[in-house]
Amino acid sequence: MPGQSFGQFLPVHEIRSAITIYFNGQATPACAGETVIAAVLRSHGYLGFSEFDGAPRAGFCLMGACQDCSLWLPNGRRIRACMTAVEPGMTVASRPPLGHEQ
Template sequence: MTSAGQFHRIPVSERREITCRVDGKPISVFEGDTVLTAVLTFRRDLREFEFSSDLRSGFCLMGACQDCWVRKSNGERIRACSTLVADGQEIVTQHGGKTDG
């Protein structure tokens, strides 16, 4: 897996590769990845700030700051930094992925 994302993955061999969709785009990630890791491995940002067009990428990475809210395809809000990605899961970011790579 290579990417132009914010995060750069080290070689992984002990975890199963799975697929999820982010803003409709299929991506390959690994079982045990958080949603934030999955998204930022492929993109430089997670979403836009609610009060401006500033881009956000998570801040504390442990669920305290609430900077990483995204939604599942059913509309449920989740914290990307503390939610594990699931095989076949569909994630919707606030800006719909307008900043791929």
């Protein structure tokens, strides 16, 4: 929210139609119609961590080409956070759920 964000994205207007999604188990405010990456980066500042050096990842292209924004749904399906719109109550995670590790 304006004035309270410590993420990488900042809203340029008041957030309307507020909903809640869950990122790594944490309630995360989102705005109906925005992408998952916008909501997650605004509140958390990262999507996951590099498998090489553990550095935080935050997506790269923001247009569906690099897949650096991959997140997992509870059913084990991967989504590209920059190409997926938030839905009320949506749950996403940086790591695959148990039983869906790759």
